[in-house]
Amino acid sequence: MRQLKLIWDFRGPHALKTAQHHEIHLKEYIETEHLDITITGNSAINEMHAIAFLVVNESDMKPLRDALKPHRGEVYV
Template structure:
């Protein structure tokens, strides 16, 4: 099992859900273009005005992606 991290982008306000869903499109494109293996994205709704776009990647990508993509925060991913 590969250790993974979850990079998170928080979106708040009345358009948070749609903005997070749109952000996921770009993250998916990035995963494909950079050939990042063993990764995926998802959207998590926290509240009606707070939605999170999540990118789950192997731990070895953490430093590079943190610098390039500027997520709001990150955490260890557990299934």
């Protein structure tokens, strides 16, 4: 089954800290909703751009996209 990476972008001097904090909220949502999602993370793209993300099965993407409103997504490999 194809997996998709839902991504939230954060920019500015505090982008990485914001992305790290956002990942905490993503994990809380996963726990609260009893979802079978095990891959989350955050990453610095550069000193002014960072991302938070979670990886979902393509079949589960639409309701999660609508609920969580990621900025973008891509195929996870």
